[in-house]
Amino acid sequence: MKVCLKCETSLNDFLLTGKVGCEHCYDVFSEEVSALIKSQNGRDFHVGKTPNGKTIQENNAETYLFLLKEKSLAEREGRFEALVHIKQKIRLIEEDIYKRGLKQ
């Protein structure tokens, strides 16, 4: 069982709640986060390939993880304007995830 060494959130906790305990969790559970987003999006959507050859849900999962990392970077570096934009994008993707019932 994977456990975040920083905040002791386990993979099970994460899968049950859909929530992570700290920014480090995203690195620890990045595979699972991607898999969840892909499977949730894939359930009722048929999507084609995008120009880079990946499905939309693959891109979405990658974008989400990228944004989460960007967010912690921006926080650390005090780039507050960038942080606002990043948080808006994260919220859009999270709303999408909520709608599909990942985080209930």
Ligand SMILES: [Zn+2]
């Ligand atoms: Zn953690």
